[in-house]
Amino acid sequence: MLFNSFEFLVFFPIVTALYFAVPLRLRWVLLLVASSTFYMAFIPRYILIIYATIIVDYFAGLVIERSEGRRRRFALIASLVANIGALAVFKYCNFFIDNANAFGRALDLPVTMARWDIILPIGLSFHTFQAMSYTIEVYRGNVRAERNFAVYALYVLFYPQLVAGPIERPQNIIHQLRERHRFDPVRATEGLRLMLWGFFKKVVVADRLAHVVDVVYANPDSWPGPVLVLATVAFAFQIYADFSGYSDIAIGAARIMGIDLMTNFRQPYLARSVSEFWSRWHISLSSWFRDYLYFPLGGNRVCAWRHRFNLMATFVVSGLWHGANWTFVCWGALNGAYLIMERAMGAERGKSLARLLVTFGLISFSWIFFRASSIDEAFRVISGLCRDASAVLHPAGILRALDRADLDWYKLVVAAGGVLVILLVDQRANRAGADIAVLLGRLRALPRWGLYYGAGAAIALLGWYGEQQFIYFQF
């Protein structure tokens, strides 16, 4: 079920109303049923995969807590193998087959393996990582194993963050699922504000920008460089509006029910360095890799070369987490290289606007690999970035060309206006150190209600509905 669908518009108020109406002892049952229903709206049978890993991880957690030595370690490994195995089978199997076949062709071997006809279970990378963080934390003794199977299942399945995060930690979420939450109008108002903002970012900005990006990236060779640059910048904002919009809706929906999810984005495009960008972008995943991969590899408490290796390895694995394609590996490696160079040059700190623009440029450039469907396509885009640069002197010609590709001025103005609004809000939020829900609360009634209606009207009248999934659903 998509957040930006008619089904969710019906599902959300009903589930929320029932959540506060039923007795506490039945709430987790309600949420478990609702979350399973939410997930099964995509491909019903895939719920079995989640429940299979939930069962393994639940018992692994209990065994880890009650055992010592090898048995304890074996339980952790069993849990990790089950989760990584699910990822390997459903997400990376065809990637492996394709590469093995390509390798075979290069060696003139007569054997080829057939691809597996399978659809990736939605949000698989998210819930497996969340499940792994549970068994790892139990193993480390940071959290007690959950005795109640349903509560543990709900930790993995909690519908607002099930398919695209934030990837939560057991310390933050399990106790909240057990607590008694009364309906709190203040929290509900904040949650609704976040959801309103999330919907604005998704349907008004991200999906409008998607239109521009899709058309240009479908034929990168047929557009002049300035249009490719425009589409690449548009994608940078599309993916931000899309994913942070999803996170806002998820956090807002959970907050209404009294549950606090972790912050996932903190104005990333206001970062003055790549390392700062990564402390603001997809925070729940970055901190996951930091805690469970980068630190165990030694982090920065090792020699310089080993430190560089650790950084690169973490980002390459992060790239692979995003998708089974060499484009994502390149994207991760490029960001790892940025960080290594930045640290070598001592360029991690500074406040100037130029730093902000350079950081944005570097990150946007790396998104080319993220957006392209193949390495070849990425290099076609890159090689075209400087083509016909003089076209920028004839914007009317560019607009005409875009118009012919179904991108009329109305769509462009809505998308550009939405980006400006996001930047403006981010700048305010960054300065105030607060999210938009808090910022809105500080306004007087008239401007606040003006913004409510403005956002509502923009979502209702300018939004784009139904066809665009959230980008991160594919991971």
Next chain:
Amino acid sequence: MQRFFAKLTVFLTPFLVGFGFPAFVLVASRESLSADEIARLHFDGPLDALYGAAYTNPDARYKLVGIELRKPDLVTIGSSRVLEFESGLFVDGSRRFYNGGLLIERLYEIRRAMRHFDGRHPKYVLLGIDQWSFNAAWPSAVDNPLYEREISAGVSDLLNAIQRTARFAWPDLIHGKLSMASLIGGAPHLGVNARTRGNGFRWDGSMVYADRLRDPNGERDFDFRESFSRIAEGRRRFEFGSDVDEAALKELELLLREARERGLEVVAYLPPFAPSVERRLRATGKHSYVDKISPVITPIFARHGFKVFDFTSCESVGCTDEEFLDGFHAGTKADARMLAAMADQVPWLDGMVDQELLTQRIERTPPGPGLSP
């Protein structure tokens, strides 16, 4: 808590009122259904039922599913300019023919659409290619990924539909264009346009323009003034152009090769303009690419073993201005004339048309775009 819900009600009320009525219009007329559901309902429904949407536009997908369900031997493919070919023009047409007009709008879309055919149905394609497809100023060979999404997605897109409808349904209600009685009434038609105005696709995919036939003077292009204006100003598909677009020719080459590989028999034609409009088009001297199309594309079709007919001027087959719905949409009678001319030279098409009966029907039909049974 009461204060919270009071505020929430104040916030939501304008949206519920503003979008509730459009949602009702869509649901009552069944325009809210997905293209797949509508195609299925139309297929299973009575033969006289029409499907005509006013506020949504799932035509391409609807036509594709229509072809999948009816499994015709012959389909017409093209823009709205091929929509007046109806099953009655063909022998055993109700079983063998389906009008796929509006399955595509642009040249590049034809190949994408063909890839969705099942390999057995259709076997024959009557392809109408608009003249402006070959005008570089109206590039139709540019790929647009949205088209693939449009014809592939059979899901209901209710929020998008409500949003679009909200812009038009209220003004239409105020101006009396939207009749609640016809929306709720018992007519078997699907869609607001079909229910309120009687316009829509017939069971065979051809189009009924009931309001144009009822009141030709009410049509915006009455006396072809709109067409003349577009020609003079070079806008809305009448953009000026002197040369045939090379990219379009390449695309044509690819699409004919793919059609041949898929075992399809294709006969193509350049759809007609009303004689007065066609004369005006040539008189400007700014649309000279039109005259260059046929000499360039005929050898391309021949190379792949297909024929193409140039009916830009259809006076040669006897068409008159009265036989047109507007400046560039021929009525069924004009289509029948062209069909007879094509069947004369294409054996497989000749086998699907009773030329003698067609000639009799043309002769006994009074002036106008329709064709007597």
